[in-house]
Amino acid sequence: MGSIFGGGPSTILKYVRQKSLRLIYANVKERILFDAVNGIDTITQVQKGAFSSRINNLAHGVHYSSSWTSEIVFGFEICRNKLGPDFEKYAFIDIGCGRGKVAIKWKQMLRKRRLEQNVYGMDYYDYLIEQAKYNYRKVIGKDGAFFCADATEFDYSILGGHVIVYLYHPFDETILRPVLAKLQNQSVIAIYNNPVHEDVLLSAGYKLVAEKRGFHPQAQTVVLERNPKNPQ
CATH class of the missing domain: 3.40.50.150 (Vaccinia Virus protein VP39)
Incomplete structure (x- = not known):
């Protein structure tokens, strides 16, 4: 949940401005709900810059984000x-x-x-x-x-x-x-x-x-x- 809602009201407002209401609803239904029900964190994204530089083929991979x-x-x-x-x-x-x-x-x-x-x-x-x-x-x-x-x-x-x-x-x-x-x-x-x-x-x-x-x-x-x- 932290990647979307962990930054306080200003972060939430910025997110709402950048995303359509339909996409916001989808993220709640498809990602946030799963984590809330199961008591885990799969939603927090990990950008490629945070990955270890020692990983082979890192240049050909994408950042981490969870499936809907x-x-x-x-x-x-x-x-x-x-x-x-x-x-x-x-x-x-x-x-x-x-x-x-x-x-x-x-x-x-x-x-x-x-x-x-x-x-x-x-x-x-x-x-x-x-x-x-x-x-x-x-x-x-x-x-x-x-x-x-x-x-x-x-x-x-x-x-x-x-x-x-x-x-x-x-x-x-x-x-x-x-x-x-x-x-x-x-x-x-x-x-x-x-x-x-x-x-x-x-x-x-x-x-x-x-x-x-x-x-x-x-x-x-x-x-x-x-x-x-x-x-x-």
Whole structure:
């Protein structure tokens, strides 16, 4: 909450002037409410200038900001309906997980529906990974599986042959292309929120399954799938 409301009345007034009422309402509903209900902080943004300069590929990443809750729900429901009884065969990973909101919300939805699935998060900034672990443990009640790793160097084969990948526009196409290449031998469903480089996935052989085109980039999500070139 601190990034929006922690600076007193002047900060609030400045924010209101800069944002439309519709966007303010969306941020309350989609971000602030999630944190308030769960007693955690996933909303506070982290600008790239605060990241460690030692991080490889930092120049190709973006600042940290949390996904809107409805976009996570949209992706979950599309995947569940698309995969049917095979849904639980898929591992789930949020690449660029930040403070862990997506993994937490995904696990909550699994529990509500009494479904089992391996849930993971990955980020290249160790501070955010520690925040994700803390938040996940506080909400879910047990340790989560989070990796501090460069997305271009991670061994995705350890996730198994079927993977649901969540991307909230974590990096540019310089990183996206090699990540997709490393996933080419797995059956992949990609949930891409704020799909800036959707064309890169389409050119890599992904097919559009569903789309949600909202009023704001954060309210736009596409779900795509691709069969493996060489199944594991």
